Amino acid sequence: MRSPIATLHEDLYIKGNQVISIQDSILSKPNNPSGSEWMAEIGVTQNNGVSKAKKLYFISNIDTNVIRKFFFNSAPYSMKDQTMYFIYDEVSRPVWKIEENSTRTILKYKCIKATTSFRGSNITAYFTRELPYSAGPFKFFGLPGLILDVRVDGKSYDMWKVEKIELDDKTVVNFKPQFKDAPKISMKQFVKINDDLSRKFNEEMLKNMPEGTKIENIGGNRIQMEKLFEWEKETVNN
Numbered sequence: 001m002r003s004p005i006a007t008l009h010e011d012l013y014i015k016g017n018q019v020i021s022i023q024d025s026i027l028s029k030p031n032n033p034s035g036s037e038w039m040a041e042i043g044v045t046q047n048n049g050v051s052k053a054k055k056l057y058f059i060s061n062i063d064t065n066v067i068r069k070f071f072f073n074s075a076p077y078s079m080k081d082q083t084m085y086f087i088y089d090e091v092s093r094p095v096w097k098i099e100e101n102s103t104r105t106i107l108k109y110k111c112i113k114a115t116t117s118f119r120g121s122n123i124t125a126y127f128t129r130e131l132p133y134s135a136g137p138f139k140f141f142g143l144p145g146l147i148l149d150v151r152v153d154g155k156s157y158d159m160w161k162v163e164k165i166e167l168d169d170k171t172v173v174n175f176k177p178q179f180k181d182a183p184k185i186s187m188k189q190f191v192k193i194n195d196d197l198s199r200k201f202n203e204e205m206l207k208n209m210p211e212g213t214k215i216e217n218i219g220g221n222r223i224q225m226e227k228l229f230e231w232e233k234e235t236v237n238n
Helices: 187-207 228-235
Strands: 010-015 018-023 024-029 037-041 043-045 050-051 058-059 068-076 084-092 097-106 109-118 121-128 146-152 159-161 184-186
Touching: 084 187, 097 121, 109 146, 184 187
Parallel strands: 084 184
Antiparallel strands: 010 018, 018 058, 024 037, 043 050, 058 068, 068 084, 097 109, 109 121, 121 146, 146 159
16 A cells, blocks of 8 residues: 555465454655665554554455445544554445446456546446355445555555455454454544644644635645535435
8 A cells, every 4th residue: 555655565464264464564655766765664652661563453344235334444543643543434335436447457357447536536346257255355345345555546555556465364363353442433533633733733833824825725624535524415305
C-alpha cells in the first residue's frame, strides 16, 4: 500500500470464510535524489517505556450475499496520541462495474477491471476469478474473485498492489484478535473524533498566522480516501 508519505506492507490472510488484513508500520520513502531510502517504524510506548511496533488490523468474513459487511479494525487516535482503538465499521457493499474486456496479468493471474465509488472516492480494481475469494485489501470486497490491485483514481498514492501470493501458507494466524486493552468505538464515533482533531489543529494554526489568513475546509471535505460516509449520505438525503 502507498500512502502520501510512505509505502506500507499489508498481509491478507484467508481461511475458509475468515479474512484478516494486517498492515505494518514500516515507513519508507526516497530520502534524496540518489535513490537511497530511510526506514522508520511507528511504535506505541508501553508502560515499561519500551516501544512496540504498531500494526493495523482489518477483520471480516467472506459472504457473497451480504448488502453490508462488518469490519473490526484497530487504529490510533492520531500520530500524536497513539492510543489504539478497536473500531466497529459497517461498510456497504460497493456497486462494481465489471469490464470483462479490460484485463491485465498480475503475478501470472488473469485479472479483470472493475470500477466503483467508495465513500466519496472513485476506485479502480483488478480482480481474478482464478482465486474465487470475494475479498481484498483494506475494506474492499464484493467482486467474484480476489482483488490483486486497487487504487484511488488520479492519485499516486492510496493504492494497493499485490507483491506475492502463497496458496498453502503455513503462517499461524489469529483471525479473531480481541484487543482487550483498546477502547471500543464505532466508526461514526471515530470519524467525529478525527474531524474534531483536524478542526482544532487548523484553528491553532490560524492563531499563529497574520490577521485575515484563512484556511479552507475547516471541518469540511476530508483529504483521505474515505471522504463521505453512509450515515452522512442519509442525512443529506433527508
